[in-house]
Structure formats: C-alpha cells, structure tokens
Amino acid sequence: MAKVRKLWELQLLEEQQEKQKLQIVDPSLVKQLKSLKQEIEVLQSQLKDLKSQYQRAKEEVNSLERAGVECKEKQGQLNEKIYDGSLQSKEIKNYQQRLAKLNEEFTSSEDKQLEVMQQREDIKGIWEEKKQQLTTITAQYKTLHENYLQQKEEIKTRATDLAREITELIQEIGTEELELFRQLQKKHRRPVGRVTKDTCSGCHLGISFDKIKQLKTPDGVVHCNHCGRLLLWDPV
Ligand SMILES: [Zn+2]
Known part of the structure; x- marks a missing residue:
C-alpha cells in the first residue's frame, strides 16, 4: 500500500512537471517589454536626428556670423573711401549705393542669424524633452526586464526542484x-x-x-x- 502511495505521489509530481514545462513568462510582460524597446529605438533615432539638425543650425549661425563680420569690414572700407576725400562726387554716389546695398545685406543676414539661432534653441528644447522621455522609458524597461528575468529564474528553479523531487522519489520506489x-x-x-x-x-x-x-x-x-x-x- 505504501508502495502504491509512492507511485501515486510520483504520478502527481510528473503531472506537475508536465504543466511546469508549459510555463512561460507572463505574455503581457513580454509584450510590454517589446513595445518599450520599440519606443526606446524610435526615441534614440529621433535624438540622433535632432542632434544633427542642431549641429547644422549651429554651423549656419557660425557661417552667418562670419559673413556678418566680413560685411562689417567691407562697410568700414567703403566708409573710409567715401570720406577720405580721394573720390569724385560721381564716384562717391556709386560708393554710397554699394554701401546701402551692403547695409541691406547685413540687416537681412542678421535677421536670418536670429531666426536660425531661434531654430537652434527650439531643437535643443525638443532634444531635452525627448532625452527625458528616453530616461524615463529606459528606467521602466529596466524594471520590467528585471521582473522578466526573475520570472524566468523562478520557472527554471521550479523545474530543477521538481526534477530533483522526482529523482529522490524514484530512489525510494522499488525497481x-x-x-x-x-x-x-x-x-x-x-x-x-x-x-x-x-x-x-x-x-x-x-x-x-x-x-x-x-x-x-x-x-x-x-x-x-x-x-x-x-x-x-x-x-x-
Ligand atoms: Zn479504473
């Protein structure tokens, strides 16, 4: 009778083992992890784009600044020429026209510079916002991933325990x-x-x-x- 009881126990354990083999990590957790991973990848690529946009805007500002400096220099040269008394009145008029055109160019270049600087700041703002999102989502992912690993470990431990219990029980049962x-x-x-x-x-x-x-x-x-x-x- 005691022998049959051991066999009954073996039957129960093997039944548990069959069910246990089908055990998987919570599918909703896996789904969440996949979706978070996708979000992370999208954000990373957006951040990369924003960084190059920022870099381009920065270079444009620099080049506009350089153009501004050159323009100022030319203005100075023309002004000097106009007032140094070496020119005829007809030539002065021509120089003044060139100067007016340069002033116009300078103003429009300054406006453009301000506009691009504003764009650069906007890009920076969006970048910071996205970076913050990435930090938050990465932290969420990490927590869930730890949870996932823990579940996997628990399933594995349970399988090992069951296999050991079965082996021990079989040793107690006669051949x-x-x-x-x-x-x-x-x-x-x-x-x-x-x-x-x-x-x-x-x-x-x-x-x-x-x-x-x-x-x-x-x-x-x-x-x-x-x-x-x-x-x-x-x-x-
Ligand atoms: Zn029967």
Whole structure:
C-alpha cells in the first residue's frame, strides 16, 4: 500500500512537471517589454536626428556670423573711401549705393542669424524633452526586464526542484514497482487510480467488493477491475 502511495505521489509530481514545462513568462510582460524597446529605438533615432539638425543650425549661425563680420569690414572700407576725400562726387554716389546695398545685406543676414539661432534653441528644447522621455522609458524597461528575468529564474528553479523531487522519489520506489508503473503508463497516462467512495479515479467506475476487500489488506497491490489501473485505497 505504501508502495502504491509512492507511485501515486510520483504520478502527481510528473503531472506537475508536465504543466511546469508549459510555463512561460507572463505574455503581457513580454509584450510590454517589446513595445518599450520599440519606443526606446524610435526615441534614440529621433535624438540622433535632432542632434544633427542642431549641429547644422549651429554651423549656419557660425557661417552667418562670419559673413556678418566680413560685411562689417567691407562697410568700414567703403566708409573710409567715401570720406577720405580721394573720390569724385560721381564716384562717391556709386560708393554710397554699394554701401546701402551692403547695409541691406547685413540687416537681412542678421535677421536670418536670429531666426536660425531661434531654430537652434527650439531643437535643443525638443532634444531635452525627448532625452527625458528616453530616461524615463529606459528606467521602466529596466524594471520590467528585471521582473522578466526573475520570472524566468523562478520557472527554471521550479523545474530543477521538481526534477530533483522526482529523482529522490524514484530512489525510494522499488525497481519492480517502477517498472509496473511505467508499463501501465503505456496504456494510461496516469496509471494509478485513487479509490474514494469505492470508485476508481481513473475510470470513475465502481470497484468490486472483492477488490475493496483486497485493498484494505496492508500489502495489497490491486488493479481496477475495469481499467486495470493500480489502485490506491484513500477513502475520504
Ligand atoms: Zn479504473
């Protein structure tokens, strides 16, 4: 009887092991991780674009600044020429026209410079905002990923524990009984039937009076008269 109980325990453990093999990390967690990873990738690429946009704006500001300086120099030269008394009045007029054109160019270049500087600041603002988002999402991802690894580890530990429990139990079961159990397993996935209320838990049919009588004896290895499973006398 004690032997059949061990086989019953083995059956329960192997049942748990079958279920355990199907255990996976919470799918919604995996889905969340995938979506966060995508968000991170999008943000990283946006940040990269913004950085090059910022760089271009910065270079444009620098080049406009240089153009401004050159313009100022030319203005100075023209002014000098106009007032040094070396020019005829007709030439002065020509120089003054050139100077007016330069002034116009300078003003428009200054406006452009301000505009690009503003663009550069706007880009910087957006970059900082996106960078903050990336930090937040990366932290979320990290927490969930730790959770994921923990779940995976727990599943693995449970599998190892179950395998160890099964090995230990098998060592306690005699070779003969185990052989019988495995033999019956070819016909029935669960070869031990528990008898409660005089019914076999494997086929749900009533056990004959004779079999019940045999089951009540201490060493009885009894098979179900319907399905042939080994019976465990375990009345509730
Ligand atoms: Zn049965």
